[in-house]
Amino acid sequence: MIIDILVLVVSGTIVVILLLLLFFVERSGHLRETGTSSCEEETAGNLGKSTKCPLCGSNLYGNKRVKSVLFPGKPDSMMEINGCPYCYPSNSEISRVCPVCRKIVPADGHVIARVFKKPGKTHVHVLGCTGCYKRKTP
Numbered sequence: 578m579i580i581d582i583l584v585l586v587v588s589g590t591i592v593v594i595l596l597l598l599l600f601f602v603e604r605s606g607h608l609r610e611t612g613t614s615s616c617e618e619e620t621a622g623n624l625g626k627s628t629k630c631p632l633c634g635s636n637l638y639g640n641k642r643v644k645s646v647l648f649p650g651k652p653d654s655m656m657e658i659n660g661c662p663y664c665y666p667s668n669s670e671i672s673r674v675c676p677v678c679r680k681i682v683p684a685d686g687h688v689i690a691r692v693f694k695k696p697g698k699t700h701v702h703v704l705g706c707t708g709c710y711k712r713k714t715p
């Protein structure tokens with residue numbers, strides 16, 4: 578009886594150790610993969626991490642993000658998008674172009690987008706800029 582329990586405990590421990598080993602091997606393998614891969618592959622692997630600025634079309638990597646303000650609402654939230662580090666604050670080199678009316682967004686303007694929250698992902702749909710989209714205010 579005691580031997581039976583011992584065998585159970587030992588085999589259980591072995592299974593746990595094997596699982597831990599597998600886990601660590603997998604982790605170190607992943608670390609190695611991302612370490613050697615190029616920047617593009619890395620961002621492509623991270624779903625949703627790779628973004629393109631909706632105003633100037635610049636590819637944004639790493640900590641470069643589109644500056645936006647989220648206004649939570651129901652059923653959908655609204656978002657004011659100011660631009661990425663390349664085009665905001667507005668400069669003469671990279672202009673912010675509204676993806677809806679194709680006009681240059683004024684320096685003090687922004688783009689308005691609707692945010693659809695779906696399980697697992699968030700979809701941002703640009704409605705227009707301060708020039709072409711008028712928010713329905715009561």
Ligand SMILES: [Zn+2]
Nearest residue numbers: 630633661664
């Ligand atoms: Zn931009």
Ligand SMILES: [Zn+2]
Nearest residue numbers: 675678706709
């Ligand atoms: Zn517009």
